[in-house]
Amino acid sequence: MYERFGKRVGDVLLASLALLVLSPLLLGVALAVRLALGRPVLFRQERAGRDGRPFTLLKFRSMRDGPGEDAERLTPFGRRLRASALDELPQLLNVLRGEMSLVGPRPLPLAYLPRYTPRQRLRLRVRPGLAGAAQAAGRNALPWPERLELDARYAGHVTAMADLRAACGTLRILLSGRGVSAPGHATMPPLSGGGISTGGEEASSAS
Template identity: 65%
Template structure:
């Protein structure tokens, strides 16, 4: 029942309720982005959804425009915004559209599709999530192999309300603590690069 109807109905009801309750916070974050970074307020990027289908991910912008490295464009305000997780709030609209779920593997760039192993590609069986196993495990502090395995493991199992509630709670705890905002040694999270072919003589 939860797999066929409940998860999507819960997504719709919770996303709509959160959008209403958090409207003042949305406005405050939008004004802060406008004051610190100017326009546009939103960062939009194609990401891979369920089945690998592309959709437009919405986020509040946290970096200055330009082609400089992330570390140079991510100032104090942007780091604080990312640490709070408030930059992800516009993805509630993606949830209402049916492009995302509240809980699931985080949506990743389309360019990564060609690099997934068959196991890693299992993550595409389900809608990507606003929060999920990777966030609950520590966000960007979790290395790519583990993040992709967590997403594959989640997608390989039938959806369960108890699991989604647990992952949502753990993700919220990680966000409230400002944990895992960056990968070790990086300003954000390095791009996913698959391992090269193994040396048969190694």
């Protein structure tokens, strides 16, 4: 009952309330991004949603435009923005549109879809989320196999208590400042087949 009906009702109510309460903060961050990085203020990228359906993910921009890897384009301002996770707040609109949930596996690039194992593909049976079990366990510092396994476990058993634990755990990680990036990377290494990471950087963060 919770997974089929209660979760979505809670998403709409809480996301609406959060947008209302946080509107001054959203405006402040948007202004800071505009002053630090120029236009556009929002970063948009196609990500895989429930059942692998594509949707446009919204974030505040944290990198300079132009060529180069993530580490070269990520400014000190952008690093602080990502560490605080304030760049993710526009995804509350994705939640209201039904493309995301407040809690669920993080939405990953469409290019990753053929790289999942059958077990890892279970993460696609639920809406992606702002917070999640993998984020609560370590955010981007968690290796891909562990991260995708936690996503699969969550998707196989969605409960209100699991969502509450994931949300509280994610908040705790964010407040601690841990897990902003994988060791040796500006964000996360790209995903190869079977959930194994490879060298190099994605053009934009998979977090």
